[in-house]
Every structure is written in structure tokens, then in C-alpha cells.
Amino acid sequence: MRKYVNHHSARVIGDRNWVIPFITSFIIFITLYFSAISGLFTSPHDGENLSFDIIPFAKSDDTGGYYVESDLKTSLDTNGSSKIGAPRFAYLISGTRGDSHRMMRTLSAVYHPRNQYILHLDLEAPPRERLELASLVRADLTFREVENVRVMSQSNLVTYKGPTMIACTLQAISILLKESSEWDWFINLSASDYPLMTQDDLLHAFSNLSRNINFIEHMQITGWKLNQRAKPIIIDPGLYLSKKSDLALTTQRRSLPTSFKLFTGSAWVMLTRSFLEYCIWGWDNLPRTILMYYTNFVSSPEGYFHTVICNNEEYRHTAISHDLHYIAWDRPPKQHPISLSMKDFDKMVKSNAPFARKFAKDDPVLDKIDKELLGRTSRFAPGGWCIGSPEGGADPCSVRGNDSVFKPGPVSERFQELLRTLLSEDFQRKQCT
Numbered sequence: 001m002r003k004y005v006n007h008h009s010a011r012v013i014g015d016r017n018w019v020i021p022f023i024t025s026f027i028i029f030i031t032l033y034f035s036a037i038s039g040l041f042t043s044p045h046d047g048e049n050l051s052f053d054i055i056p057f058a059k060s061d062d063t064g065g066y067y068v069e070s071d072l073k074t075s076l077d078t079n080g081s082s083k084i085g086a087p088r089f090a091y092l093i094s095g096t097r098g099d100s101h102r103m104m105r106t107l108s109a110v111y112h113p114r115n116q117y118i119l120h121l122d123l124e125a126p127p128r129e130r131l132e133l134a135s136l137v138r139a140d141l142t143f144r145e146v147e148n149v150r151v152m153s154q155s156n157l158v159t160y161k162g163p164t165m166i167a168c169t170l171q172a173i174s175i176l177l178k179e180s181s182e183w184d185w186f187i188n189l190s191a192s193d194y195p196l197m198t199q200d201d202l203l204h205a206f207s208n209l210s211r212n213i214n215f216i217e218h219m220q221i222t223g224w225k226l227n228q229r230a231k232p233i234i235i236d237p238g239l240y241l242s243k244k245s246d247l248a249l250t251t252q253r254r255s256l257p258t259s260f261k262l263f264t265g266s267a268w269v270m271l272t273r274s275f276l277e278y279c280i281w282g283w284d285n286l287p288r289t290i291l292m293y294y295t296n297f298v299s300s301p302e303g304y305f306h307t308v309i310c311n312n313e314e315y316r317h318t319a320i321s322h323d324l325h326y327i328a329w330d331r332p333p334k335q336h337p338i339s340l341s342m343k344d345f346d347k348m349v350k351s352n353a354p355f356a357r358k359f360a361k362d363d364p365v366l367d368k369i370d371k372e373l374l375g376r377t378s379r380f381a382p383g384g385w386c387i388g389s390p391e392g393g394a395d396p397c398s399v400r401g402n403d404s405v406f407k408p409g410p411v412s413e414r415f416q417e418l419l420r421t422l423l424s425e426d427f428q429r430k431q432c433t
């Protein structure tokens, strides 16, 4: 305002003929202006503050204070003392045609009343199977009472290695965010995954951990992957066709991005609520820009979250490069996981990882895991919340006790060993490099 007035008074001195009309119109302008302001806004602002408000850059030395994004930023406490106590997990378990029974088995093995579960059967599964899965969930008394298991009625066409897989994961996360305000970590499983420890083991081990640590195996894209992953342009027909078909490859190739760095890694992740709110809400455009970029990328589930987390200054320090899975790969080029069986049992246990994949349906090794690692004799893997009497083969989990009382076994100790290694400084030095 002051600037505006000075400018005009300079002109007034040079050309006296304008004095009277100018002053008249100026007074009219000021009168109209202030009557408009006081009529429209009933705020207590006085003239001084108003002139401040209409000069947006007056506060330029106060960086961040003025811009809207600074209010939206979550401040991360990587020391982790902000929230202690029993954590909660949110699981997505996905499957395809013929997977409903395996999904129920995996669900039972990772079930705990503290957690949230969402099941997704993709569009390849016939509607009959989805109904069957929903009725299996509905028929379970515990699920009905605790109300923490959901089946997605909208099923998506998911193309192997395509962006439709990411879209489906993001949809499930959105539902979990909307339906439950309590969980701390999101974990991604498929019907061919299985836990190697009980939820009590896991929940106990995560109790003292910062709620800002993301487990996401990652590395910068280099070597053959630059040519075979970053340069090709693909189209996922699952985005617009109603029948499943393979990814289409265009003849053109694109150059490497220069406004962000590309990262890749395992599609199996354990991500914090805070990071996922950042991805889903998108108040910062990075997660959205990168999502659009990955629409035409081969194997987007192996790169989307990795690239977002490593290109954000705040979150990159929270990424721990491990996927918490035991996975055995085929001989190089390590593109396909091999099916685990009895002969892999010792290696699985030694890995100290909480999950393993992949298993064939009802492979005998799953029974061995149930018996020796989970102690699962009835529906659920036992835990501190199961306080019923096991007499006469009854299910102790049919009587629910306090769900924040955990009974961790010896396996939990081994997992905490893995956690200590992962959280060591040596390991953290490799973050996003």
C-alpha cells in the first residue's frame, strides 16, 4: 500500500493539473475499498495487517512460514520415542483365481485382534470364489466380533509387472487409512507368503521401535536394469481393457529422468502410516508425479515406493533396505523366486526373517512351520490374547483376553537380532545410495 501511494504522489508533483481529479478519485477509491473490506470480512484485521496480507513476499526471510505446504509437513521423529507401547499392523493379502483357501490359511497364521486385514482377489478369480471368501470371513466368529478383516468387493484386473498392481495396493491402503485410524505399519503379502513367527513375536519386537522406520529393500538403478527397465515404455492393458492381457511394449524408448533418481528393489514392503499418508494424500506432488511416471514402467511395484521414499529429503532417512522376507531366487539373473520346500526349512529359520515366500499350496513345509515355529494347532497361531482352556482340543483363542499382552517365543529373540543389525549405523549408511 505504502509503495502504491508514494508512486502516485511522485506523479502529482510533476503534473499539477491532475491534483484535484486525482485526490478526488483517490478518496473515493479509499472509501470504497475500506467499505468493501469491512462489509465483506468481519475479521479483526486493521489496515496495517491488511497491507501486509496483500504483499505475499513481505515475509520472504521467514522461509517456510508462509507457504501452505509447510503446515502440512509431518515432522518425523526418527529417534522413535514419540509413541511407545504395543503397535498395530495393517495387512493386505492378495490372491488370484483358486487362491481363496491359501489366503485364509495365511490370514489365520498372521491373525491378531490388534491388527487390520484386507483381502483382495483379483478379477481373474470368478465372482463365485470372491463370494466364497467373503462368506468364509463372515462365518468366523472371531472376525465378526473384532471386525478387523475385510474383503474388497471391488476387484481389480492386475497385470503381472504392471502399474495396475500398484494401483491395487494404493487402493487397499486408502481403504485401510479410511477404515482404521490406529495402525502403524502396512505389510504386503500374497497368498503364497507365510509367516515364520507369530504376531506376538513380531508385535513385541516392534514395540520399542520408532514408528517412522520403513522396511523397503532398495538400490539405485544401474547396469542392465537402466536399459531394460528405465528406458522401455510399456502400456498396461489392465488400465482400460476388461480382459487380462500381457503388458504391451512400445517401439519408442525414453531417456532417463533428470528431475529425480530412480530406485528399485523388492516389491515386498513394510511401510509406515506416516509415509503412506504422504503417498496417498499427495499434498506434495512428488508421489503423484512418480506414480504417473511409473504408469509406463516395467515392474512398477519394484520401484514406485522406492523412488518416492529416496527422493524425499525427510523420508529417505527412514528407509531400511530389507524386505523382511526370506526369498530364494533362481540362478542368475534372479528374476523368479523358487518355491520353498522342506529342504529350505533350516535356511528360512536362519534368515531370522518374519516372512517367507513362495510356497506351493499346502506344501508339507507349511505344516512344519505351523508346528515348530508358530505352534499353531488350531485356527490361529497362539498368542497372549488367547486365554481359553486348550482342554479337550478346544481352541484357546475362542476366548479373547487383553490384546496388548504378548507372549513372545524364542523366535522373537532371533528377529530382534536381525532388527539390531538393520538399525546399526553400518546399515543405515547404505540408505538410498
Ligand SMILES: *[C@@H]1O[C@H](CO)[C@@H](O)[C@H](O)[C@H]1NC(C)=O
Binding pocket: 076, 077, 078, 079
Ligand atoms: C534424537 O536424538 C538425538 C540424540 O540422541 C537428539 O539430539 C535429537 O534432538 C533427537 N531428535 C528428536 C526429534 O527427538
Ligand SMILES: *[C@@H]1O[C@H](CO)[C@@H](O)[C@H](O)[C@H]1NC(C)=O
Binding pocket: 204, 205, 206, 207, 208
Ligand atoms: C522395550 O523397552 C522396555 C523398557 O525399556 C523393556 O522392558 C522391553 O524389554 C523392551 N522390549 C523389547 C522388545 O526390546
Ligand SMILES: *[C@@H]1O[C@H](CO)[C@@H](O)[C@H](O)[C@H]1NC(C)=O
Binding pocket: 094, 095, 165, 166, 169, 188, 189, 190, 191, 267, 268, 269, 301, 302, 305
Ligand atoms: C504387494 O503385494 C502383491 C502381492 O500380490 C505384489 O505382487 C506387489 O508387487 C506388492 N508390492 C507392491 C508395492 O504393490
Ligand SMILES: *[C@@H]1O[C@H](CO)[C@@H](O)[C@H](O)[C@H]1NC(C)=O
Binding pocket: 402, 403, 404, 405
Ligand atoms: C492390557 O494390558 C496392558 C499391558 O499389560 C495394560 O497396560 C492394560 O491396562 C491392559 N488392559 C486391560 C483392559 O486390562
